[in-house]
Amino acid sequence: MAHEALLQEYEARRAKALAGGGADKYAKRSAQGMWSARQRIDYLMDPGSFIESGLFGSSGVYPEQEDETQTDGKLAGFGRIDGRDVCAVINDFTVKGASTSATNSKKVGHMKRVATERGMPLVLIGESTGARLPDAMGSRGMGLLLGNDNTQFRRLREVPTAAAAFGPSFGSSTWLMCQSDFAIMHKSAIMAVSSPRLVSMALGEKVSAEELGGWRLHAETTGLIDQFADTEEEVFDQIKKFLSYMPNHHREAPADAPVPAGSGADMHKVFDILPESRTQVYDMKRVIKCMVDKDSLFEMKPRFGKSAVTALARLGGKSVGIIANNPLHRGGALDADACRKIVDFIVMCDSFNIPFVMLVDTPGFQIGTEAERAGAPGKIMNFMNAMTLVTVPHISVIVRKSYGRAYVCMGGGRHSDEVAAWPSAEVSFMSPDFATKIVHGVGHGEPGFEEALADIRKGADVWGLAAVYAAQSVIRPQDTRDYLIRMLDVYKLRMTKGVGQHLMRSWPTSY
Structure with missing residues (x-):
């Protein structure tokens, strides 16, 4: 075949692959306000930076379906986000519902390996009906589709992974969300092991999609997602913002950012926020916003375990984690969900070399039948264990009260590099x-x-704690930002260029 004919065939095949499921399906999605997979790539990646891998992939089980399985329902490749190299997989729901197949599983596996071996963040955009049928049926189908990569669901937190779910996100889309360091759901998404239809057929259970796996369930009850969003733009903007706090991989520290003008200018306002009465509640998030670099607060799991706040932020231009009790909810008492949320955040910070700060105002752990039924003792022990394994700099500031064993979990004693307290602090067994x-x-x-x-x-009162050197400093509230910036610099990991030991990198996703 002449070169010209070969190139014509190439262009024809390329055009067909780029067309995905066809114009009619794209038009239907557009009418529903949903972007195509390629629109998502264009918004996520820096212009012109995306290089696709596997454009000509198709069903490997039924070759006669080649014309129906363009790119086999998953777009994969390499691009840049804000100038940083990343690997990405974006599901194309117009092709077989982006169902999982032997071919597209290879694409996902390849992207994960390249990201891990070459030190690039990984972005996974899910929207899928689950396993492809009938491909997965029978022993041949199972042999081709499942179990061929024994590292497929290994999680060692070597590169930051961000995942999003849109529309139906069953099976593998759900697994990948649960494996990620940052998971966000579009409010259209349903994240579950299987669809409501399959649940109804198998169990006779009538359940709505929202009840089975809607964003409220995962934001407020399961805690399996970190954020949710109304629009496509917001989903991808949050992914970009999350990655901005992260290093490219676990063997380097996060990059610094410029300090915005006006950062710290509101520190004097903490006196207006903190009530004089210890029994009066307030919103700790307002205190945090006064301390951190202007507009840098990025909260994670805001509707789950609400008596605790976990957020990424910057102090003096450096990435930092914030862990705080929030008296606005349960008086700041740590329930099972709050403990799990904090541990999840500690693991992420330690795995990616992000120092963290603990702001303490808690009456202790929640007690009673509700707490016991939620498995609170196990969650508390996980919290205690995690604090003994931290290898990044971590500073604790006791704002108002710290009682009982929660004093230890929130960084008291030698569970922080440095403990400071405000004059308003109160520490006791109860x-x-x-x-x-x-x-x-x-x-x-x-x-x-x-x-x-x-x-x-x-x-x-705080003076007894300071007298026995259990609080190394008693500081004025308005000096907290400057104190934290200085102490985090004192305790930076100079001999390893900011890289911790990652003792929790294989910590389970959910427990």
Whole structure:
């Protein structure tokens, strides 16, 4: 065949592959307000930077389906996001519902290997009906599709991985979301092991898609996602922002960023935020925003375990994790969900060389039947274990109260590199109010209560903690930002260029 004819065949095949599932399916998606896979690539990647891998892939089980399986339903390749090299896989729902096949599984595996071996962040965009039928049926189908890569679901947190779910996201799309360091759902997405139709057929259970795996379920109940979004643009903007705090891989520290003008200018406002009464609630997020670089706060899991705040931010231009109790919810008491959320965040920070700060204002762990049924003791022990395995710089600041074993989990004693406290801090085995009732047998409103409370509270003030060197510093609230920037610099990992030991890199995704 002449060169010209070969090139004509190439162009024809390329055009067919780029057409995906065809104009009609794209038009239908557009009418629903959903982007095509290639529109998603164009928005995510720097202009002109995407190089596709596997454009001519198609079904490897039924060659006669070649014309129906352009790119085999998954686009894969290399590009740049804000100038940084990344690997990406974007599902094309117009081709067989982006169902998982032998060929497109190879594409996903290849991208994951390249990202890991060459030190590039990985982005996975899911929208899928699950395993491809009938390809996966029978022993031949199972032999071709499943179990051929024993590292497929190994998670060692070697490169930052961000995943998004759109529309139906069953099977592999769900698995990859659960394996990622940052998972975000478009509000159209349904993330579940299998579809409502299959659940109904197999179990006779009638359930709506939203009940089975909607964004509210995963944002508020399971905690399997970190964020959610109304629009396509917002999904990809959040992925880009998340990656901006991350290093390219686990063997380097995150890059610095310019410090915006006005950062720290509101530190004096913490006096207006923090109530004088220890029993009055406030929103810790307002305190955090005063401390960190302007507009740098990026919260993760905001609707899950709400008595704790976990967020990425910057201090003096450097990436930092923020872990804080939030008295606005449960008075800041740590329930099972809050413990799990914090541990998940600690693991991510330590795995990717991100120092973190703990802002403490908690009455302790939640107790009672609700806590026990949620497995609180196990979550608390995971929290304690994780704190003993941290290898990145971490500083604890006691803002108001720190009682019981939660004092240790929130960085008390030698569980932080440095412990500081505000003059308002109060530390004890339990709250002075409750201790007064137990020790003296008197409660609020009863004769002698106020005198007994004052005596017990005096022994809980910050000066006792400082006297025994359990708090290395007592600082003015308005000096907290400068203190944290200085201490994080003091404790930076100079001898390893900012790289920790990653003792938790294989920590389970969910437990």
